[in-house]
Amino acid sequence: MEKQYKKELLKEMWQKMNLAREFENRVQWLFSMGLVHGTTHLGVGEEATAVGSILALKARDYVFGTHRGHSQAIAKGIDIDHMMAEILAKATGVCKGKGGSMHIADPDIHYFGADGVLGTSAVMCCGTALAIRKKKEEDRISVVFFGDGSSNEGAVFEAFNLASVWNLPVLFVCVNNTYGMSTPIAKVMKDTDIAKRAIPFGMPGESIDGNDVLAVYDTIQKAREYVLKEGPMLVVENTYRISGHSKSDGNLYRTKEEINAWKEKCPIKQFRSYLTSHEIFGEEELDEMVRQAKETLDHAVEFAKSSPEPDVNDIYEDVYA
Amino acid sequence: MSEITYAQAVNDAISEEMRKDETVFMLGEDIGLYCGAFGVSKGMIQEFGEERIMDTPIAEQGYVGAAVGAAMAGLRPVVELMFSDFMCVCFDELVNEAAKLRFMFGGKVKIPLVMRTASGAGTGAAAQHSQSLEACLAHFPGLKVAVPSTPYDAKGLLKTAIRDDNPVMFLEQKTLYRTKGQVPEEDYAIPFGVADVKREGGDCTIVTYGRMVQMSLEAAKRLAQEGIQAEVIDIRTLVPLDIDTIIGSVKKTKHVCIVHEAVCFGGFGGEICGQIADSEAFYYLDAPIRRLGAKSTPIPFNPKLEAETFPTVEKIYQAVRGLL
Ligand SMILES: Cc1ncc(C[n+]2csc(CCOP(=O)(O)OP(=O)(O)O)c2C)c(N)n1
Ligand SMILES: [Mg+2]
Numbered sequence: 001m002e003k004q005y006k007k008e009l010l011k012e013m014w015q016k017m018n019l020a021r022e023f024e025n026r027v028q029w030l031f032s033m034g035l036v037h038g039t040t041h042l043g044v045g046e047e048a049t050a051v052g053s054i055l056a057l058k059a060r061d062y063v064f065g066t067h068r069g070h071s072q073a074i075a076k077g078i079d080i081d082h083m084m085a086e087i088l089a090k091a092t093g094v095c096k097g098k099g100g101s102m103h104i105a106d107p108d109i110h111y112f113g114a115d116g117v118l119g120t121s122a123v124m125c126c127g128t129a130l131a132i133r134k135k136k137e138e139d140r141i142s143v144v145f146f147g148d149g150s151s152n153e154g155a156v157f158e159a160f161n162l163a164s165v166w167n168l169p170v171l172f173v174c175v176n177n178t179y180g181m182s183t184p185i186a187k188v189m190k191d192t193d194i195a196k197r198a199i200p201f202g203m204p205g206e207s208i209d210g211n212d213v214l215a216v217y218d219t220i221q222k223a224r225e226y227v228l229k230e231g232p233m234l235v236v237e238n239t240y241r242i243s244g245h246s247k248s249d250g251n252l253y254r255t256k257e258e259i260n261a262w263k264e265k266c267p268i269k270q271f272r273s274y275l276t277s278h279e280i281f282g283e284e285e286l287d288e289m290v291r292q293a294k295e296t297l298d299h300a301v302e303f304a305k306s307s308p309e310p311d312v313n314d315i316y317e318d319v320y321a
Numbered sequence: 322m323s324e325i326t327y328a329q330a331v332n333d334a335i336s337e338e339m340r341k342d343e344t345v346f347m348l349g350e351d352i353g354l355y356c357g358a359f360g361v362s363k364g365m366i367q368e369f370g371e372e373r374i375m376d377t378p379i380a381e382q383g384y385v386g387a388a389v390g391a392a393m394a395g396l397r398p399v400v401e402l403m404f405s406d407f408m409c410v411c412f413d414e415l416v417n418e419a420a421k422l423r424f425m426f427g428g429k430v431k432i433p434l435v436m437r438t439a440s441g442a443g444t445g446a447a448a449q450h451s452q453s454l455e456a457c458l459a460h461f462p463g464l465k466v467a468v469p470s471t472p473y474d475a476k477g478l479l480k481t482a483i484r485d486d487n488p489v490m491f492l493e494q495k496t497l498y499r500t501k502g503q504v505p506e507e508d509y510a511i512p513f514g515v516a517d518v519k520r521e522g523g524d525c526t527i528v529t530y531g532r533m534v535q536m537s538l539e540a541a542k543r544l545a546q547e548g549i550q551a552e553v554i555d556i557r558t559l560v561p562l563d564i565d566t567i568i569g570s571v572k573k574t575k576h577v578c579i580v581h582e583a584v585c586f587g588g589f590g591g592e593i594c595g596q597i598a599d600s601e602a603f604y605y606l607d608a609p610i611r612r613l614g615a616k617s618t619p620i621p622f623n624p625k626l627e628a629e630t631f632p633t634v635e636k637i638y639q640a641v642r643g644l645l
Binding site for chain 2: 037038039089090095097098099100102103115116117118119149150152153154155180181182183187188189248252253309310312315316319
């Protein structure tokens with residue numbers, strides 16, 4: 001028999017995936033209006049990896065996100081108004097306008113954020129897991145997201161080893177969107193089955209369809225149980241980045257056909273057809289929730305735009321504790 | 322002469338050396354089709370192919386270390402590190418290895434390596450993609466450090482860097498990549514350790530490099546309107562440092578202001594200041610030595626805060642006024 005899910009859970013998945021998509025659309029738009037300073041890495045097409053994974057965790061679990069982490073922050077439950085304010089570098093931003101898109105974080109909800117230096121989050125994640133163990137906290141794990149490209153960083157291999165030799169409650173989640181910037185994985189790894197990298201470290205590794213939010217949810221739920229009982233594990237979530245790498249991507253390294261083929265496999269589209277064909281929600285109900293997501297974002301953009309800039313006199317604040 | 326961008330000057334320097342010398346090759350992240358994060362290697366993969374314009378995995382320790390090894394074995398690698406902040410990921414390879422191997426091995430090995438990287442702020446890239454870390458590189462005997470401020474210097478200094486038998490840390494200024502300048506068509510190289518006096522003046526010496534050169538010149542223009550003649554010196558290379566030009570100028574002007582984008586505290590300005598104070602120029606000074614650099618804070622994302630962090634034309638102008 002097919003697995004049954006609580007309606008509330010499915011609703012939350014739908015809402016958060018749409019919030020994440022709509023968030024990216026708005027950032028893209030703000031960017032094109034010249035309102036965003038610096039750069040951003042958007043993750044249109046990757047929503048199921050973040051939402052499916054994080055909804056399978058407990059609120060108290062630590063999560064380290066990626067530079068392409070807006071959807072991870074949203075899934076973790078960050079305040080959308082304050083996150084948008086961060087994108088616009090406002091004083092009301094989650095990082096007081098000091099971090100920006102690449103550093104969205106909220107330690108209050110145990111989200112240790114996007115990081116700009118690839119690979120490092122994996123080792124820091126071992127540290128939070130070590131703290132969980134030393135503090136004898138029960139039912140808590142540490143999760144790190146990292147990309148296929150980042151998986152080649154030395155720090156990631158060191159993290160695999162540390163987590164396994166110390167048997168830490170770490171869940172490694174590799175978001176494999178098949179490219180690191182313009183570089184296809186086959187150019188930078190001889191065996192592209194990243195899940196196999198768990199084997200020499202004595203960890204289980206699993207490779208799944210990262211565009212199927214329920215498959216992601218099921219896998220991570222089981223993985224969490226495993227990590228709590230047995231130790232670290234690696235899950236590779238296979239997906240695709242519809243967005244360009246960052247603001248300056250001419251898409252010279254891939255074809256329109258390839259992008260369009262993946263648009264067909266859109267995780268939100270797929271989930272919609274699951275929800276309607278199983279008669280969990282009707283089309284109108286789903287549309288209504290999408291409309292609500294848009295409203296939430298309307299509000300967030302307004303909030304962000306009308307928020308004050310940080311005070312230049314506070315520049316030294318937060319350098320030291 | 323032709324007018325080209327700073328990025329093109331870098332590209333031309335490497336391409337010309339690659340055409341002449343088989344052992345020169347480039348490696349780094351996304352330098353092929355993507356042309357690097359700043360578009361520097363445009364057209365190079367088409368001309369030289371994947372064997373000489375090598376896209377690497379995202380593994381700085383790996384390919385920077387490999388470049389050191391390739392240099393030990395007689396090649397002349399030019400590594401592109403996307404952002405200078407990532408040197409922290411491969412600091413061991415640069416500092417404990419490249420800088421010291423020749424000395425430790427009794428002079429029996431050469432490390433003709435160039436590590437090119439995009440340095441500096443002003444692009445809204447926040448704390449981990451905006452730093453100016455040249456002072457820590459300059460601190461290690463065995464490394465040479467160049468920071469070009471114009472297309473002409475970028476090309477001429479990079480040629481010297483590629484031909485040099487030592488590891489050279491080449492800090493390109495990311496806000497200057499699109500700026501244009503006159504560059505000769507014929508081959509030329511600019512020797513290391515020769516400062517460029519950008520503007521002569523008798524009232525105050527401004528010692529600077531990198532992105533701050535242009536700002537210092539603008540400040541000097543404003544000062545000139547008030548009858549104050551500033552002499553602006555672009556040191557161009559931190560190691561080796563042309564201290565003689567600085568001392569000569571200070572003896573003439575009796576005032577000195579040192580300007581850099583890097584954090585003032587522990588910055589390279591302290592070294593210049595120390596060398597002036599250690600020299601006979603000390604006796605000529607009519608005022609304390611002034612240093613301008615970034616505030617002691619990680620670089621904020623917010624553009625107003627970011628701008629507040631660094632020296633500006635206004636701040637340089639005020640500093641010099643304050644000295645006289
Ligand atoms: C240590 C380090 N090296 C390089 C970069 C530059 N960079 C930022 S994102 C990126 C690509 C990362 O690819 P992947 O891990 O697959 O994540 P994706 O961007 O595909 O989501 C690169 C090379 C960086 N931020 N940090
Ligand atoms: Mg990727």
